[in-house]
Amino acid sequence: MQIKPIIIHHMVKGADLNHHDTLFAGRGAEWLVEAGFIAAASLTQPEHTVCLNIHGMIFTRPVKKGSLLKFETRIVYAGRTSLVAYVRVVFSQTDEFVVEGFLTFIHVIDGKPIPHGITIEPATPDEYTLYEKGKHLKEQGHQSTKKIG
Numbered sequence: 001m002q003i004k005p006i007i008i009h010h011m012v013k014g015a016d017l018n019h020h021d022t023l024f025a026g027r028g029a030e031w032l033v034e035a036g037f038i039a040a041a042s043l044t045q046p047e048h049t050v051c052l053n054i055h056g057m058i059f060t061r062p063v064k065k066g067s068l069l070k071f072e073t074r075i076v077y078a079g080r081t082s083l084v085a086y087v088r089v090v091f092s093q094t095d096e097f098v099v100e101g102f103l104t105f106i107h108v109i110d111g112k113p114i115p116h117g118i119t120i121e122p123a124t125p126d127e128y129t130l131y132e133k134g135k136h137l138k139e140q141g142h143q144s145t146k147k148i149g
């Protein structure tokens with residue numbers, strides 16, 4: 001299945017800032033989760049999609065008030081019940097990199113994981129790299145869950 005990316009833009013407003021007057025990491029995380037959720041839920045249904053793992057995000061630069069941010073999201077890996085989203089955030093006007101992250105979503109019915117029937121076939125070297133990274137993170141996460149019990 002070829003997956004089209006989902007593009008969302010956000011403007012950084014006063015209410016989105018921290019005590020340094022730059023984008024609050026929690027707001028950035030919220031927008032990142034929301035972007036991943038929309039990409040996963042657009043392949044399944046919102047009511048059957050839950051977020052299981054935010055695989056980390058590294059903020060490489062501060063973002064000032066008034067900045068426009070572009071969140072480009074694609075589902076890069078599909079397991080049996082899981083979908084791994086990759087979100088890349090850049091400044092909307094310059095395409096300068098800001099932050100990226102992977103997230104795992106699970107297809108559930110009545111709270112139980114249920115196969116979604118989606119397959120992802122990477123077509124380019126970049127897609128293949130993201131597929132392998134997404135698969136690795138999902139499997140690594142699963143091992144951590146098993147250790148927690």
Ligand SMILES: CCCCCCCCCCCCCCCC(=O)SCCNC(=O)CCNC(=O)[C@H](O)C(C)(C)COP(=O)(O)OP(=O)(O)OC[C@H]1O[C@@H](n2cnc3c(N)ncnc32)[C@H](O)[C@@H]1OP(=O)(O)O
Nearest residue numbers: 029030034037050051053079080081082104106141142145
């Ligand atoms: C900083 C924060 C900011 C937040 C900013 C809020 C933003 C807000 C605005 C946006 C809006 C969006 C909205 C989102 C939508 C919710 O918010 S959903 C609510 C939060 N999430 C939840 O409540 C989920 C709670 N977890 C669960 O219910 C259960 O863990 C689940 C998801 C049903 C899974 O059940 P389970 O028995 O553990 O699953 P199991 O059968 O062992 O494995 C199922 C799959 O999970 C995979 N898996 C298991 N563990 C892991 C793991 N650790 N990692 C990866 N994959 C794993 C397995 O490999 C398997 O994959 P497949 O091989 O089938 O593909």
